[in-house]
Amino acid sequence: MSLIRKVTCKLSHIYYERLSIKRHAVGKVLMLHWVDDNAKESEISPYHISTEGCRKLLKWLNGQNTIRLENWEQEKDFYALSIDDVPENFYHNVYPLLKEMEIPFTIFVNTTLLDGRGYITVDQLKEIARCPLCTVGSHGVSHSLYYKMSANEALKDLQKSKKILETIIDCPVEMYAFPYGSYYACGYQNKFLVMKVYKYGFGTIGAPITFPNTLPNYYLPRINVDCEFIKNIK
Numbered sequence: 001m002s003l004i005r006k007v008t009c010k011l012s013h014i015y016y017e018r019l020s021i022k023r024h025a026v027g028k029v030l031m032l033h034w035v036d037d038n039a040k041e042s043e044i045s046p047y048h049i050s051t052e053g054c055r056k057l058l059k060w061l062n063g064q065n066t067i068r069l070e071n072w073e074q075e076k077d078f079y080a081l082s083i084d085d086v087p088e089n090f091y092h093n094v095y096p097l098l099k100e101m102e103i104p105f106t107i108f109v110n111t112t113l114l115d116g117r118g119y120i121t122v123d124q125l126k127e128i129a130r131c132p133l134c135t136v137g138s139h140g141v142s143h144s145l146y147y148k149m150s151a152n153e154a155l156k157d158l159q160k161s162k163k164i165l166e167t168i169i170d171c172p173v174e175m176y177a178f179p180y181g182s183y184y185a186c187g188y189q190n191k192f193l194v195m196k197v198y199k200y201g202f203g204t205i206g207a208p209i210t211f212p213n214t215l216p217n218y219y220l221p222r223i224n225v226d227c228e229f230i231k232n233i234k
Contacts, residue, residue: 147187
């Protein structure tokens, strides 16, 4: 049964990516994870890019209609930048560039990772959240696969992460990014719960937001920025 579910979800993931090609692209939400100069990781992992690659990306975004993610419904032909997990290398390698180029960004913070080795601290989060370019979103508490959670467990995770982050930054947190983010990892029955707690939810289906909308507001698509994406920037 698990294998059948995995295959079905993978096919659904591919279906939504292909369907988006046939519809008008309203905008694209980009997703970053790790930005450092570990060349081996950058070559192997789809979630690592170099600092040079990041600078190239941000210079390019500076020439686009790059918006605050929470405003996507009011914009057309836009790009929005999001960062998941928020490792410490974001604070040192990306955050200064974003401020220098005045590019708006959203960080999706997993509360368990805060103060953990290799990730930002609570004090760094407070500093980043004070930046007028920044929007803070939630990436959950446990960074667990949602398909393994009951509806009650998933709802508690959604609510707890929101409460923790709002207490830290003293601002509303209205957006959520699913850990892992695939159709399978999110658990179809639990995606609906996001709208009970947050205004928008984001997954990892690599497609633009389209009109008509291919995916609902509780499971919006995002495009991962990897080395190949950087190479294709003109």
